[in-house]
Structure formats: structure tokens, C-alpha cells
Amino acid sequence: MLTADRERLISLMTEQAEFGGTDAGGLHRLALTEEDRVARDWFCNLLDDAGLDVRIDAIGNVFGRREGIDPDASPVLLGSHLDSQPYGGRFDGPLGLLGALELVHVLEEEDLDTTHPVEVVNWTNEEGARFQPPMMASGVWAGKYDLDDVYAATDDNGVTVEAALEEIGYKGPEPAEPPEAYDAYLELHIEQGPKLEREKKDVGVVTGIVGLTWTETTFYGQPNHTGPTPMHLRQDALVAAGDLITQVPRTANKLSDTTRGTVGAIEYDSEAISIVPDEVRLVWEFVDYEDELVEAGYQRTLDEIEQIARRHDVEAESSEITRFESVAFDDRCIQAVEAAADDLGYDSMRMHAGAGHDPMNVAEVCDTGMVFAVSEDGLSHTEEEYTSWDDCYSAVNTLINAGYQLAK
Ligand SMILES: [Zn+2]
Known part of the structure; x- marks a missing residue:
């Protein structure tokens, strides 16, 4: 040797x-x-x-x-x-x-x-x-x-x-x-x-x-004064983003022991305390050796994003940045x-x-x-x-x- x-x-x-x-x-x-x-x-x-x-x-x-x-x-x-x-x-x-x-x-x-x-x-x-x-x-x-x-x-x-x-x-x-x-x-x-x-x-x-997917999602809400705007009329993009952040790892856990789901990047450029957040961009990732599980994580999350957007009355746009088999x-x-x-x-x-x-x-x-x-x-x-x-x-x-x- x-x-x-x-x-x-x-x-x-x-x-x-x-x-x-x-x-x-x-x-x-x-x-x-x-x-x-x-x-x-x-x-x-x-x-x-x-x-x-x-x-x-x-x-x-x-x-x-x-x-x-x-x-x-x-x-x-x-x-x-x-x-x-x-x-x-x-x-x-x-x-x-x-x-x-x-x-x-x-x-x-x-x-x-x-x-x-x-x-x-x-x-x-x-x-x-x-x-x-x-x-x-x-x-x-x-x-x-x-x-x-x-x-x-x-x-x-x-x-x-x-x-x-x-x-x-x-x-x-x-x-x-x-x-x-x-x-x-x-x-x-x-x-x-x-x-x-x-x-x-x-x-x-x-x-x-x-294999993996990286997908970028942007939530668009309606900026408005936080005090006078009732909670049920909010279109809060950051709350929608929060839902996605917790949903992605949950989806990974449900899919299999080996699937990893992460929101690793978030962009929200406001420090305004009294404005309803209006635009948040996130990048989420699914990783697995089984390409079908990566695809399943991707599809389920796209569905979930639709529901999140409906729940919070915001717009959502998603586009996949990278996919490796x-x-x-x-x-x-x-x-x-x-x-x-x-x-x-x-x-x-x-x-x-x-x-x-x-x-x-x-x-x-x-x-x-x-x-x-x-x-x-x-x-x-x-x-x-x-x-x-x-x-x-x-x-x-x-x-x-x-x-x-x-x-x-
Ligand atoms: Zn290296």
C-alpha cells in the first residue's frame, strides 16, 4: 500500500x-x-x-x-x-x-x-x-x-x-x-x-x-398604518413569511427522516415599527438523495404558499433558482x-x-x-x-x- x-x-x-x-x-x-x-x-x-x-x-x-x-x-x-x-x-x-x-x-x-x-x-x-x-x-x-x-x-x-x-x-x-x-x-x-x-x-x-431545490418566494402585502388598521384587514407580508419559515421544516419532517427543509435567506428591508410589512423575499431549500422527495417538498410548499397567501390576503410569487438532481x-x-x-x-x-x-x-x-x-x-x-x-x-x-x- x-x-x-x-x-x-x-x-x-x-x-x-x-x-x-x-x-x-x-x-x-x-x-x-x-x-x-x-x-x-x-x-x-x-x-x-x-x-x-x-x-x-x-x-x-x-x-x-x-x-x-x-x-x-x-x-x-x-x-x-x-x-x-x-x-x-x-x-x-x-x-x-x-x-x-x-x-x-x-x-x-x-x-x-x-x-x-x-x-x-x-x-x-x-x-x-x-x-x-x-x-x-x-x-x-x-x-x-x-x-x-x-x-x-x-x-x-x-x-x-x-x-x-x-x-x-x-x-x-x-x-x-x-x-x-x-x-x-x-x-x-x-x-x-x-x-x-x-x-x-x-x-x-x-x-x-x-439533490436539491432552491426556490425564491416573495410575499407582497399592503403597507398601512398599524394603529388604525384592524387585524382582520391586514395584508401583512412578514406574517405570511413567518408561516412559510415554520412550514418548510415541518414539511421536511413529514416527508421522511432524510429530507431537509430550510428557509436560509430572508430579505426584508424595513425598520418601520408602525407600518404593516409590505414585501418580504425568502429562499427555501429541500435536500434529499431521493429526487422524488425533493420534488414532493417543492410541490407541497408551492401549495402551502398559495394557502398562506390566501390566509393573509397577500400576493405570492415563486420561482425556482436552482435544481440539482x-x-x-x-x-x-x-x-x-x-x-x-x-x-x-x-x-x-x-x-x-x-x-x-x-x-x-x-x-x-x-x-x-x-x-x-x-x-x-x-x-x-x-x-x-x-x-x-x-x-x-x-x-x-x-x-x-x-x-x-x-x-x-
Ligand atoms: Zn468544499
Whole structure:
């Protein structure tokens, strides 16, 4: 079995956390910012030092390639992302990326050739914090999104993705698409949930990714003076919004144990105390591995919104912003990850990913799989996010052996 260099992994993980590192030990490295540029430059140097051919595509994805023996064999790709959430954690993304690079380091040190080329990739803007949608660059690469549409996406200051790429020097010369067929893609990521820790497992073997809907609803009421307007004549948009906020989780609970329903965003810009609230915008989400349950949550909530609007005599408008179908990974990738964990003596479990990841896009191009590392207390997208070095090490060893198995 291959074994990662634990000290190198720790030292690189520690180094990368300085680019956009926060006082509380987290990471604030939004996509295509100066911090992202510094991290990318550092990463490109690592690829270079490892003897890889580096190429950058038009959406800023960075690839490093180690040739295989068979010129006709298609590459095995491993990767993740360097960008973070605002005040996010230092493991989400970089662990998978440096884990992927570790395979190349170990192959070099052990002087091992592979039949297939091995490529390492840093996907641009996985998080979708500064620019939406999330996972936009793997989406372009996989042919799900149009490059020009994604170039035109803007941040809160009106800066486009294209301008931001140019600003940091990462609008690369390569077309943002696979230059050839790919054999397989593997990604190591932190679990971002509590299952592995609760079940006392060393690593997770991910069999697929949940689907989801994000839908935006706006309630329009009638602004009026609160004192003279009797309660039965109110058209209060905020009370309607309140009903929706409690209804969405209730619907999820009724649907199944696995369905998640959340109202995570609300926009109501008034601090007026004596005016009946007139306009509130919310975004609600349903997540499940079963696409029918996501659809059921969506439909039931649309029905519920009609009733809420009638009850409070307000208007409601809804439109779906995003829908991702769930993705089932490929058996050969799942088995490669599981076998690697077994052979290394790690205790693993099969599980679904409960959040979106680049592999859901890459799965359109080639066979795909994922390895999960333990997330302490299931926390992520926060500075408190933590994975012990032991758990990082187990997950990286699983990744590199699975990757080697596929590339060998
Ligand atoms: Zn991530």
C-alpha cells in the first residue's frame, strides 16, 4: 500500500491556511480574490516542483499532469478547491487538493509508473460565496454551463467573473472543457456532517450526492398604518413569511427522516415599527438523495404558499433558482475507495454526501467517486471546522491508494 508523507501533508496544510487565514484559525479566501491568487500561485509552484505539466483553462481551473505509460490511456483526475466560504474553515477544499497532490509525490518517491496519466485539479469557485452558482467552473468544464453566462456572473460590487479572473491572472489559455476523454475522477473532502464521528469510522466511502431545490418566494402585502388598521384587514407580508419559515421544516419532517427543509435567506428591508410589512423575499431549500422527495417538498410548499397567501390576503410569487438532481457514483470508483480503506485497515462506511460538490458535475464526464474525512462535531463553513491530522492522514491514504488502483 502507498502511504502519504504525514509531515509533508501537515506542513502544506498549515502553509495554505496562511493565505486568507483568520485570527480564529479559519479561512477567508473567497474565489478570485487576492488571497485566492496567492494560494493559486503557491499551488502552481507545488505542481511545478512536483514535475507536473501545468495548464490553466479559460475559467481558471488549474491542472497538473503526470504522464502515464500508455499513450492511449485516458487520465485519472483527482482534485478539489482552494476557495473558501466567508470566515470558513481551513480543511474544506485544501485537504482534497493536497491529498491529490500527495499521490503524485508518493508515485515520484516510490518511482512508480502508472498506465494512465494522473492529473490534479483545483476547481475555480466551488463555494459560490462571492459568485453564483457554486461549482461553476466544474460545471463549465463538464458542459453544464455556458462559459459566457458564467463569465457574466457578478459579485456584490458588480465585478464579473471574467474581470476577476483577468485581475488575478487566471483567465487561462486552455479551453474550459476536457481536452480528451477522462477515465475517472476522485475527490477527498471533509464530511461536513456528524455521521463518521458518531459511528466512530475512520473514513467515508461516498456513493452519491443529494439533490436539491432552491426556490425564491416573495410575499407582497399592503403597507398601512398599524394603529388604525384592524387585524382582520391586514395584508401583512412578514406574517405570511413567518408561516412559510415554520412550514418548510415541518414539511421536511413529514416527508421522511432524510429530507431537509430550510428557509436560509430572508430579505426584508424595513425598520418601520408602525407600518404593516409590505414585501418580504425568502429562499427555501429541500435536500434529499431521493429526487422524488425533493420534488414532493417543492410541490407541497408551492401549495402551502398559495394557502398562506390566501390566509393573509397577500400576493405570492415563486420561482425556482436552482435544481440539482442527485448523483449516484460509479461502482468501480466506490469499490476502489472502499477496497483502499479496507486494505489500509481503516474502518469505513458507505454514505451519501449531504451537500453539493464538484464531483456532481464531473460525474457527467467520467466515472466518479469520493472519500470523506471525519468532521469534528460535523461543523463546516465556520472557523471552528476541524479534522484531526490522524483523520486527514487516513483519508489521504485512502484517496491515494484508490487513485493509484485506478491509474495503475
Ligand atoms: Zn468544499
